[in-house]
Amino acid sequence: MPPSIHPVDLIAALRLKHLTPAIVFLTSRRACDEAMESFDHADIVLPPARQEIIAAALDRVIAHYPSVAEHPLIPTVRRIGVAAHHAGHLPSWKIAIEELMRQGCLDAVFATTTLAAGVDFPARTVVITQSSIRKSRDFTDLTIGEVQQIAGRAGRRGKDQVGFAVITPSPYIDLGVLTKGLTGHPESIDSQFTITYPMVLNLLKAHPHEQIQGILAKSFAQFQLNQRAELLERKLDTLHVQMEPYGPRLCSDWITQWQTFDQARRQRPHRQHVKQQESPELTARFHFMTSGRVVGLARGRGIVLRQYRSKGQRNPMISVLRPDGAVTECPAATVAEIFDRAFECDETSAFPWCSAASFDELHYQLTELPTRLPTLPILVPKESDPLPDAIVQSLGDFPCPTCSSRPACQKDVVVASRLRQEQQRHTKSIQALRASLWHRFQERVEVLQKFGYLTPSAHLTDDGEWARLIRIDHSLLITELIRAEAFAGADPALLTGVMASIAHDDDRPGAFPRISTGLSSLLGQVRKLAESLSPYEDPPLLRADIAAVAERWIADPTLTWIGLCRLTTMAEGDIYRLLARTLEFLSQIHTLHGTHPSLADSAAKAIALIRRGVLEELP
Template identity: 35%
Template sequence: MKIRMPEMPPTTLLATLGLHNLLPAIVFLPTRRRCDEAASEAALARRGEPDARREARRDFMGSLVEQHPEIRHHRHWDTIIRGAVASHHAGHIPAWKLVIEKTMSAGLLDAIFATATVAAGVDFPARTVVVTVADRRSAHGWQSLTASELQQMTGRAGRRGKDRVGFIIAAPGPHQDPQRIAELLKAPPDDLESQFRATYTSLLNLLDAFGNFAQVRAIAEQSFVFRAALPEIHRLEKSRDDHEHRIQEKLRLASVDISSSTVRAIERLSSARARLLESAPQTRREARLRWLQKVVQPGRIAAVGRSGKRLAMVTSRSRDGVTAVREDGRTLSFALERIGRVFAPIYSTKPERIDEAFDEIHGRGHELALPEPRQRESRTDEDEAIKLINDLIDSLAMSANQIEKENVRELLWSLQIDAQAIEKAERQIERLRAEVWEPFERCARVLDHFGYLEFANERVTDRGRWLADLRVDRPLLIGEALQRGLFASLDATRAAAL
């Protein structure tokens, strides 16, 4: 149960920690704003206190200005110099956060006030970690800390080579929950989740370094995100190999000189034949509907209804429906199967040309009507394909020229269950591997469209190398904006504000 407790004033907190020799400390607070406020409050209260390290801080930070001139006039400069405290969160520019981390590591700060979200990204230990929150603020609102997040926060306690033990203090605060903190400290770590993502810049850098998509894919498959799929891939590979061994053993025992690849080829042909048989029209109605789906298209005139006397010009159609214009100019929509005859010419659908089209159909309709296929005719293509597949299966089955042909045929068909299992396992393995590569391929096609790489040649262009060096969020958006001169009118100050 969360207990509403007022926050301990930063000044009181630091004074208490100093009294018990528990400084320096990292104090985790709920929001960026509260971190800045706490640092300012603590610095204001400590301005008059003697501090032999004040000049050392001034000199140390001054030495960093040459490397990072943008920190010179930072509004928190005086807070650090006079108060030996600082705030650290994602709202600060990278150079300023680096200065804080270096100053803390140099032993020149007593406290840093930080948000829980930066716990995993900081690398400056302290003697003490103060936890004032059991929740963290995210893009989706307030969320409870996880065991791993609390572990990241508390793991900063204890300085290597200086402290034999680190201290963790749960301090009161409006977002504090001591019971929840106790539960999280005993909880097992959260499952690891890979943060490896397919991005435009990562793809450009990998392709430029390794030269082809095959190498990039191989690297992607070595990432931790792919490891989650490895147990399932290994299971499928074992199943595939077991079925392969079973086929080979049965062929060996039967003394049949046919390879397992031939058995799998027969299975693929059989599956193709089954799909053709399933898709072939079984009734006259199915055959006619398939024919209508093929021939009814915008610009053609069709006779509607049983009588076939009402004519309409098709203007658009969906899979099973048609929108058309009648001779009187009215628009109507109807099911595809209500069409009687369809006429061959494809006319312009412009209103001024429609009357001419109807006149021609009235005059020569009997010549221009498309012949409807009979059911037997509609299956000709499928039947020819099925016959070809049957011939191929027979030729593969008899390739060994065995005397007992019927026994060989029966054996080969008995092996199809194992062959089907092998083919299914192969498809599943490829699907799992493709899940890692497909995001990279989508990125590659986008980059190819904008000229940052050549997809067909698997080569990064000069523009692509320039884009790969952009260290910003949404590099493609920013890169295109820069290439098109959208920021050309901005001065340095306004450009930095972006």
């Protein structure tokens, strides 16, 4: 049996049961592409009438979006009525496929589960082939909400009486995750509120510093923190009730009093105890008795071959090679000296614990050793400090031994101290929950003050006034670059290159065009700056190869889209997204035309140059 159903068989099976049109969710883009390839020689072609309908629908879309016409998947779409739809495709292609799906022309679309939220077209059937998706680096199980989001695409209103979610297994599938997802109640969602630098600047621009705490309190984050705080407060209330019988006694803070007394009382006999454990000195020295080390024993020297622990008592032991060639076992405690001399030793797991060659070598070395050898200076950690003598001596001064409530104290102290500890813990966490957002805000304010975007009285400086207009990721890096005049006189291509490398956050490897020397030295500076900013803001990837792709597109206006795609191994859709995101970053820089006219001008030129070919055709 194959590990998973062949795409051709899958479509045939769905057609047989009239379960088309279907959306098939696969693990990766590559899986989608391979599924499409497998239809190249399939004989499950559509009847000519339907092929014509698809062709006509395609022609209508192509009239709007010419870039669709050259897509390599078109023959398969026409012949068999299946298509792939994932982030590696151009938006125009995705729109075309969505349009065909809406018109009911296609039998199946292969999509990636990662993009399930972006798949905004329904079908009669949804095919699920996996129970986990890749998030950042790892595979995580689908949540109930995600499974329902995926399954929710099944069943078109007005076109289907029922929708079907069909699970077909592939390796590593966990059926439990999917059945739970289908039948379960979706998870609660939690706020992901973070405080960003542009947020701080914009808040402080519009509101005085004292009002900000009130604004932060309006966030969903604070709402949820308050919910948790209220829960804790209720717990605190019950703790208060439970604490009532343990109120003040003869001394007001009897719990602390008793604890100190108890500790002092325990400390004294403890010191007379015979230590069962090995001494700290031995522990420290044992680390140095590694194989090859020369040690001094009561009678003569030896070379350590291995260290181990004895079976019963787990005493530290070593196997030693003696000058007469014997291998003896002795407790590590009997080692008198550890010398500052060690030899290479090729360890093995069985007697004589090293290879024959190194055994002979060690034996030779041992006999050749000079009579005087330096010993290793080994620092021995001091024993933990006992209670200050003052307390121990004042044991007689404790009122407890003669106190009338002593039996009661002794009985209650365990429960009472646990309750009090819990009380203190809850109080602390309530404080943290109530104030954490404000603290995080203050941290950001301090950073911005340090860099000179805010005055010490938390007003915007001149730099802050324009910096608040940069409201994108890595805003601190970008504003610092502008202040350092990194782009002074830089032409649009360089600016675009740098912005693209800041905007791109994907580490998919690939082959890319060569980078120009000007851009590469500029990127070097950007990297240095990003490095120095890393305590305050996570540095972007700053990939030179990505910068080169964007630079090429700007620097060479005759370059066609196909030409650009041939320069790299990046998928079309990824290049498109890279340029679109770069556009967004550039248009943010363009908003600075009031304060940085030449930079804004350069950004405007870059924007105009980016928008051509495929990028002009589409939103």
